[in-house]
Each structure stands twice: as C-alpha cells, then as structure tokens.
Amino acid sequence: MTGFSTDSLARTTTLRQLQILVAVARFGGYTRAAEALHLTQPTVSMQVKKLSESIGLPLFEVSGKQLQLTPAGRKTLDASQDILNRLELLGGEISSLTGEVKGELRIAVVTTAKYFMPHLLGVFVHRYPDVEPRLFVTNREKILERLEEAQDDLLIMGKVPEELEVDATPFLDNDLVVIAPPGHRLAKKRAISLKQLLNERFLLREPGSGTRLAMDKLFKEEHLVLEPYMELGSIEAIKQAVMAGLGISVMSEHNLRLELDSGKISVLDVKGFPLRRHWFAVHASSRKLSLVAQTFLDFIRDEGSAILHD
Structure with missing residues (x-):
C-alpha cells in the first residue's frame, strides 16, 4: 500500500470508483454490485483495489463470510456519498436554470403503496415525457435504510419516522x-x-x-x-x-x-x-430536492387525490 496523499488521491480517483464503492457497500459483495452496475465481478474488484491503493488502506475486510467496511472504508464511503449526492444536486440545479422538468426521478414506496403510485407516475410522465422514473417497492425496514443512505429522491410511506430528520408532505x-x-x-x-x-x-x-x-x-x-x-x-x-x-x-x-x-x-x-391515516412523501431535511423531484412532489400533493378518485 502506498501512503495517503491528497494530491495523488485527486489524480487517481475516478467517480466510477466511488460509485462502485457505494454499490459494494450497499449490496454487501462484489457479485451483486457488479450485477447492479452491469459490470463484471473482476472489474468491480479491481476498481475497489485501485481505490484502496489510492487511499493507502484496505477498504473492506472479510468477517466470516461477510464483506465489511474497514474504518477507512466507512470514511471513504461517507465522502463518496457526499460527492455523488452533490453531483446529483448539481444536475438538478443545472436543469432548473433551463426550467425543463427532465431527468431521473427515483421513488421508493412501501409495498402497500404499489397499488396507486404507478398510476400517479403514469400521469406525471405523460405530462413530462423527458422524466425517467425509477420505482422501488419494498418493506418499511428497507425503506428506512434507503432513506438513511439517501438512495432516492422521495420515499412514500404511511408512517413518518420519528427518529430521523425528515420533511414529510401528506398528499393522500x-x-x-x-x-x-x-x-x-x-x-x-x-x-x-x-x-x-x-x-x-x-x-x-x-x-x-x-x-x-x-x-x-x-x-x-x-x-x-x-x-x-x-x-x-x-x-x-x-x-x-x-x-x-x-x-x-x-x-x-x-x-x-x-x-x-x-x-x-x-x-x-x-x-x-x-x-x-395519510400517505406521506418523505425526504431527508438536509437534502435539497431537484427540480423534477420538487415538481413531482407538488403534483401528487395538489392533484394526487383527484387523479386516483377520478
């Protein structure tokens, strides 16, 4: 391992390496991360190794059969998520300068919301055809994990978590x-x-x-x-x-x-x-919504009930 150098890190680290690190940490292994990123497992493993060499410390360790982050890995993961989230926000801010509602919209919903959310997304995408929706359906436990990891623009749930700092908008x-x-x-x-x-x-x-x-x-x-x-x-x-x-x-x-x-x-x-009760659209209070996410939030708040009861 080479020693840590800020200059070396800036020259050798790529955004793709940061994305791969986040994916490996999220999925708990190289194989599932490779599948999610549409890469080969050796490519994922090699990029993590190169990032580890740039940091100067191992990022993962094997505990039993589990792949776990080292202390250096956790620090690098936090920084990677910050950088990638900031780039995401930048993309939204650039779009807002043009006033065009377009780009990726990531929505995670608890399983009980899967019966109505596709209908709302369908109307919204018909109105804004340049929006690329991503809908993830899972249980409440996974929803809270995704919320903490800032994986989505908005999360749809019936009970707002009291233990997290969030903004929650009732819409239905x-x-x-x-x-x-x-x-x-x-x-x-x-x-x-x-x-x-x-x-x-x-x-x-x-x-x-x-x-x-x-x-x-x-x-x-x-x-x-x-x-x-x-x-x-x-x-x-x-x-x-x-x-x-x-x-x-x-x-x-x-x-x-x-x-x-x-x-x-x-x-x-x-x-x-x-x-x-009510359905809520939730996001971390510290997270600024992109133009497309804010537009969708306004849409379901103002029109969601009328559309579903039409």
Missing part, C-alpha cells in the same frame, strides 16, 4: 378498513366493537409494517391484546387468505378496488373505522 388519505370474505357472519352487523373482533381469526402483516403498527396502537389504546391467527408477508397473500375464508384483516382501501368492485371481499362496519 389512507383509510384502513376491516375486511372479511363475502357472507361472513359479521358482514350484516353494524357498529361492531373491537372487542368483538378478538373472537375472529386475524390475518396480519408482519411486525413493523405500517398497517401492523397502526393496528397494534389502536388495540393497545383500548387495552386489548390482538393475537394474530396468521402473519403474512404480503398484501396479496392476505387478500387471498381472506377470500379463502381463513380470517379477517385490516387493509388500506386503496389496495382493494378490484376485490370490492367484484364483490370478492366485504368491508365490515366496525366502530372507529375507517381508520383515517
């Missing part, structure tokens, strides 16, 4: 309803109490999901304990289980359009429901 009502299979014994009842629901087999999302957090909070406030009959990892699995008569559940009304229209699922009349 998110009504949670209690659902059951058609012909369920409670389907014709009115003003069903939460206590009555405890006698039913509850099908719920995994702990940590936005809907699960809302349900746990509601039952706790009523001094009731909600014991799930089954925990399922996806909305589709829950809908299929409800239609099959395995139990009842709680879900966002936005996710039920087809099933309600076709009569395959019924909404129960439960006291306190619909549980009114």
